[in-house]
Amino acid sequence: MKSHVQAVVIGGGVVGCSVLYHLTKAGWRDVALVERDELTSGSSWHAAGSVHTVNLDPNVAKLQQYTINLYKEIEAISGQSCGVHITGGLMLAGTAARLDWLKQAHARGRYLEMETQFVSLDEAARTFPLMDKKYFVGALYDPIEGHVDPAGVTNAYAKAARVQGAEVYRFTRVTELVQRREGGWDVVTDKGTIRAEHVVNAGGLWAREVGRMVGLELPVLAMQHQYLITEEIPEVKASAKEMLHVIDFEGEIYMRQEGNGMLLGTYERAGVPWSEQNTPWDFTHELLAPDLDRIAPSLEVAFRHYPALERAGIRKVINGPFTFAPDGNPVVGPVRGRPNYWVACGVMAGFCQGGGVGLALSNWMVHGDPGFDIWAMDVGRFGDWTTRAYTNAKVRENYARRFQIRFPNEELPAARPLRTSPVYDRLKQCGAVFGAAFGLEHALWFAPAGGEASEDITFRRSNAHGPVGEECRAVRHAVGLMEISTYSKYAVTGPGAEAWLSRLLTNRMPATGRIVLAPMLNPQGMLIGDFTVAQLANERFFVFGSGIAEDYHMRWFAAQLPENGVAIRALRSELTGFSIAGPRSRELLRRLVAVDVSNEAFPFLSFRAMDLGMVPALVGRITFTGDLGYEVWVSADYQCALYDLLVEAGRDLGLRHFGARALHALRLEKSFGTWAREFRPIYGPFEAGLGRFVDFRKHDFIGRDAALKEKEAGPKRRLVTFVVDAADADCIGDEPVWHDGKVVGWITSGGFGHHVGKSLALGYIPAELAAADRFEIEILGERRTATLTRRPVFDPDGKRMRS
């Protein structure tokens, strides 16, 4: 065993082996993998080995596609067969809503060059003769689905890595991780200690334990999962071709051929977790006791939909555990506060996703950036609020819903409410329908008095459409009140605060009492943040950004922080806020303060401490609605008092509550982009339309050289706004944009602009098409005409914000 390596990967399941292989491929040869037992001895050995590309997040779907296509490469390098059977696959819809979902998945796949296609039910039944087509309304064919040999794949990764210089130490358990003062880690094993600059936790079923070695409670939990293998089925035996892989959403079933029978797995609704607190170290190539009763409801559906299965006996039932994160996507990346400690866990479909996870993580470790948009699997999307019990509730919910439709307007109920702000009950009394962001409850919209505070889940416009329209009109014509505590807020202080922020962000820093908008770039010149920065007093800054990215951003801030001179603190629930927006918002503010808030005394982009009644607050003259407006921030203990004041003082001004849905509609009317939709690490500031906030007069900010190159070469893509000829469904994001019969771009967000009365969408298209006017956007399988608008449809000159 080596005593010193560049990186140690802990865990020889499919994921750890993939990470090891990809590290060698990226150029790190001095790397080792440490496995407690034999390779595959966690979840990997008993996997069904099905592979498919379906994922709600198109970026994860693309990485799944990469994984499946990778198998030829590792077979060639290792000489080890992966047992790949790419049979093609059918996704079967039994309801109209599921068909809409498939249309959406198909459309999303288009701009990622995924080649799914709808086939008639006759064609589906011809290619998969076991199905009874009367139970289905549609079928989507995917040419790259099938199955692989789990042990073959895992070993092929490991062998290919070894060919490229890596070492693999089997039957060696990591017992302790000790951070070295000079950097790096002592990886203590039962066979000796390895000093490593980097450590990767690919511990699979034991990822929590390997997390706890560095004081982390990772949000993963194992669930029991069952599949069965039937006896020989005559129709299967007689078939000249191997049976297709099939996903039948209504039965929560996946299926593929195994020998001359079928392998059938289910994600049953009554899923059962395994080892909820600790995973036993002596668990190895073991299975759990089968429980056919638990999967009986799915089997009944299977027997109806595929009558030949009922006639076949069951040869074997497998019940094994594998891990999930609260939202079902992998948990990947560097961990804040643990330099050079990386995670690659919670991978629930290692044979579909393992390659993509290995590629992204190795890029990140070797080149400093994952190289793709992996927000959906970044460990930074969780935080310390994702406790063990939270994870438990969410993972169970996710498992039970694995094959259910997640509607675009659907808020999932498990583990809620968890975080609430002080005004939660008051908002609830006003009819608020809540969503949760970063665990915090926030109002999406308000049901009218006497109406039910719940929303129909649908791909089309819901019962919220009317009330949200009323909220938007109140903002545009009078004054609206919205709680904005979900934003992230950071206090940055110390003698070096301004210089540090200036290096971190692209814009010049604001003078005292002023606000600027400032993107943040990585060294590759890609957007990794988008902030509002206010200077309250000398070297005392407040930075506001996206709430869901708080941990993601704190990880970056912490990595860039100098040892002395600057302190940054995430204010999370300490600072709560309201936005008051609309032409009468100044009148509302004026009634509550003793200072001059006229446009001359307190112009657009001002920031100041002032008392509203008895409540000490920080007030910024800014709003994301694009109207005249203010953001009022108070410490949480004043939030109810402030709320009562604002509501009382606004009563005769036509004040109305508005929620996140209305804010979304209002910002679309202004073509304002937002983090995780328009602004993501795959876009540069110029293509995202943020070039005016990049101040090249500053000589030293992260990403400057790359941003300058983007500016000089001209952006390749452009973020644009469309007015869409929609029917009863608006864009939600990820729809393909067509031009001249070809898919040329994608939508990042969409909705109905209630004030302007138009369906709107933001999205990216090639820069050379930015002069064109007519496009089409595919919504639920229909191509709708979309007209590119070069200016915001509401107040294009920004007069309202400055009035």
Ligand SMILES: Cc1cc2nc3c(=O)[nH]c(=O)nc-3n(C[C@H](O)[C@H](O)[C@H](O)COP(=O)(O)OP(=O)(O)OC[C@H]3O[C@@H](n4cnc5c(N)ncnc54)[C@H](O)[C@@H]3O)c2cc1C
């Ligand atoms: C019944 C069943 C069916 C499945 N079907 C499919 C399918 O069809 N398609 C699909 O893509 N996925 C499927 N999966 C899921 C798939 O098995 C997992 O996604 C995958 O195995 C996860 O791999 P991993 O490397 O993250 O974890 P694991 O396989 O659990 O590997 C982790 C490894 O780390 C080692 N380890 C942990 N701690 C230490 C330590 N301290 N020191 C040294 N070594 C350590 C363990 O011994 C283990 O070998 C299925 C799972 C089950 C249970």
